[in-house]
Amino acid sequence: MTATMTPHLPDLRIHIIGAGMGGAGAALACAKQGFKDIHVWEAAPAIGEVGAGINIPPNLARVLDSWGVLSICTDEGIVITHANVLDCETDEVLTTADYSNYMEQNFGYPFTTVHRSALQKCLLEGAKNSGVVTFHLGNFITEYDFDNTRFQVKHRPRGANGDSTVTSGGGASDAVTGRLAEGGETEWIDADVIICADGIKSKARAAMMARKGEVDEVEDTGQAAYRIMVRRSAINEDPELVPFFTGTQSYRWIGEKRHIIAYPIERGDLFNMSTTQPDRHFVEADTWTAVGSKDEMLKTFHDFCPRVQKLLNLVPEGEVLEWKLRAHQPLPHWIDGKSALVGDACHPTLPHIAQGAAMAVEDAAALGVILAKVKSKDDIHQALLTYQNLRKPRTDWAVLTAAANSKGLHTNDKEARNQAFRDVKNGGPNPDKMISRDIHDRLFLYDVEKDAAQQYDALFAKAKDE
Template sequence: MTENTTQARPLQITIVGAGLGGLTAAAALRRAGHIVKIYESSQIKTEIGAGIALQNNSLRVLKTLGLDRGRLQSVGFNGINAYDAVSGDGRGVVFPHFEKAKADGVNALTCHRSDAHDELKRLAIGDTDDGYTSAELQLGSKVVGCDPEAGSITLASGEVVVADVVIGADGVHSTIRKSILGETVTASATGWSCFRCLLDTSNLEDYPQLAWLKDGVEAPWNISTIHEGKMLALFLYFIRDRKLLNFVAFYNESKEEQEAKPWTRAATKEDILATVSDFHPKFRSLLDLPIVTPILSWQLRALPLLPTWIKSRALIMGDAAHATLPTLGQGAVMAIEEAGTLGVLLPLGTTPEQVPKRLEAFQELRKERGEFVNLQSQAQTDPKTSSWTSMSEDEMKVYLLAHDAIKTAEEYYQVHFGAAAKVDV
C-alpha cells in the first residue's frame, strides 16, 4: 500500500481535539511517518469518570497501533445479558464470532474512559520506542476557525497554524464542522437522557442481594422495560478489574424539556430511584453499593446526517461528524475505525496535492457506515420501530463487529492509489 517513499516529505497534520478519536488519529498518522500536532482547548485534558466498551471492530484497529490491553485494567466480554426490568428474568446471549475474535486477540472489553485515554495518549505522544516521531499535544489551545482550502486553523490567541491536513476530532460542538459546512449545525434533542455514575464493587460479597451480577455470560447487562410506550433501561458493566461497575440509567423526557435545560446537570440517587420505581428490587438494590463519582444527568443528543464530512484539506470525524445515541456502543468505535482508515489512506509519500483526493476516499469509505450507526442507534430506542434496516439483529452484529477497517482501507487503497493505479494529483 506504500508509495515511493524515497526522500518522502512527511505531511504536516493538524488534529483539533484530544479525545479518544483525535488521539487514535494521531497515533495512526505518526506511525505513517507524518508530523502531527494536536490542539486541545482544555488546559488539562482528562476523560469523565465513566466506562467505555471497546468492541471487536475497534480493537482490530488499536491492535495495529500497539495497544497494550494490560494497561486498560479491562474486563473482557463476549455478549450481552438481557433482563426484563420488572420481572427480573433474563438470559445471556453470546455474540457471533466471539471465539475467532478471542483467538485473534481482539475480543471486546470494557474499561474506564480515562484508562483508554491514557493508553491512546501513550500511543500518540508517548515514548513508545517504535522509531516514529511522537505527536505534539498543545493544551489550552482553543481553535476558533479553520480555512479548509489553506489547511489552516486559527487559535483564540490569533495565531494561524498552516498544515497539509486538518482533522476535526473536536466533538459534538465542533468548530471545524462549521468551517466545512459553511453553517452551524447542532445536535438535536432526542427525548432521551441518562443518569450515570460509578459504583464500588470491590466488596461485592457484602451485598448478597446482588449475587445475580455473577450470573450469565461474561458480558454487560441490558435491563429494560416498556413504560407508557417508552423504554426505560439500565446498562451496566464492570471496569477496573471488576472493582467498579459502570451504571447508566436511560430515561425519557420531552424534547421541549431538554431544550430548556443544560445538557449536563447534577442529579441524586433519589432521582434515579424515582425514575426506575417499577423496576424489580434486585435492580434497584444496585444503588445500595457505594457511589464513587458524582451522579450526572446527561442529555443524549444526535446530529442530523450531514451533506459532507470533507472540504479540500479538512475533514471531521467521530462525534463531530455523527454524534448519536450510545445504544449500539459504537460511537467511539466509529471514531477509532475512522482514525485507522486515515492512517492507511495517507501513507508516507502522500503529497500535499494528493490530500483532497485522499479525503474524498475517506468519505467514500466511512460516511455510509457512520451514518448507519447514527440512524440505527436512534431507531433502537423506539419500541414500535426498533430498526429502519432489513438486517436481522445477528446480521447487524456481524456487520458492525466483524468489520476490519484497516483491511478494508488497504484493499481500497490498492485499487485506487496503488502502484498500478493512475497517479492522483
C-alpha cells in the same frame, strides 16, 4: 501489529483538533504510518478521567492491536462472556447471548469492558511514545480558514485557573461548555492537513456547513442518560450484588421508554451503569452534561426491580452524571479543502449499539492509511474525499442502527416485547441489535485498515470527479 511505515510525504504538517478518541486515535494512526510532524490541539487544560465504562468490541480491538496498544487498554478490563436482556420490573432474564467462545472464534477478539480512561490512555500513551506527536493542551480553536488550511488558536492565559481536568466526550471542559478563559493570545497556525476531531459540538463542522449555506442542526432525541458507577467496597458483600462484580456478564434491564445497561470494569472493582430515559431536565438548559440529582434518578427508575434499586441507592450523592443524548442526521460531506471531520464531529452515534468511540477510532485508522498513500500535497483534498467516501456508508448505517435500537427496546407493548426476546432461542430475530448476530457480523468482522488499503486506488480515482 502495524510496523511504522514510510509514508510518501513523512513531513506533512498534520494538525488535529481535539484529544478525544478520534483525535488521539488520529495522532497515533499517523505516527504509526511514519508521519513525523503531528500536533494535537485540545481545549481542556488537562486530560483526566471522565465518563465511566466503555465497550471494546472486536472491530475496535483489531485497530488497537494493530497499533500495539490493545493490552494497555484491556489489562484491567473484563472479558464479557454473557450479555443478558432482562425485564426491568420482574428481573426475568428474557434472553442471553453467550459470548464465551463466540466472540474470539468468529471475530478474532473478545468483547471487553473497560474504564473509558483506559481507552483514552492507550491512545495517548501510544501517540506520546511515538515521539512525533506534540500535544498542546488548554488551547481552544476559535476559527478556521479552510481555503488556506489554517486555524486560529486561543491560547490559555498564563496562570489561568483551569476549571476542568475533564476532557473527551462530555466533561466540563471549556470546549464542551463553550466557555473561554478571559485574556489569552490568539495565533493562526498553518497546516498541510487539518483533522477536526472536536466532538459532537464541533465548531469545525458548523464552519464547514455555514460555508456551504447549510444549517448545522443537532437533533434533540428527547432522551437523556445517567452514567453512574457503584464501587465493590460499597456493597458490603451483599450476596445478591457480589456476582455483578465478580462475574463476567453484562445486563440490559429494559422497560417502557427506559433501560439500564450495566457491566463490571476495573477487574471487578466497579460496576458501571448507563441509563437511558426521557429527557426532563435539559430542555431549557444550554449545557449538555451536568451532575444529576440522585433523587430524580431514583424516581425515574422507581419501578425497576429491587436488585437494581439497591444498586442505584449505592451510587454516591454527587456522582450521578447526566448526559443529554443528541444526534445528527448523516452529513452530506465531511471535507472542506484539506480539512476533514472525524468521529462525533461528523457522525454522533447514540450509545445504543456502543459504537461511537469505535467508529471514531476506525475513522482515525482509515485516515492514517489514506494519508500515507498521498504522493503530492496537491492530492490531499482528493485523498480526504477518498476517506469520506470509504467511511460514510458504514458510519451512516451505524448512526441509524443505534437510533433504531432504542425504539425496539423502549416500546410500551411489554408482552409483545418480552415474547420477541424469549423467541430468540427459537431462532427469532434479536430485538436488541447490540447483541444480534447479523449486526455483529457487519460491525465486528470489519478490518478498517485493510479495507482502506484495498479500496484506496479505486476510491481515489473516483474522487477526482467530485
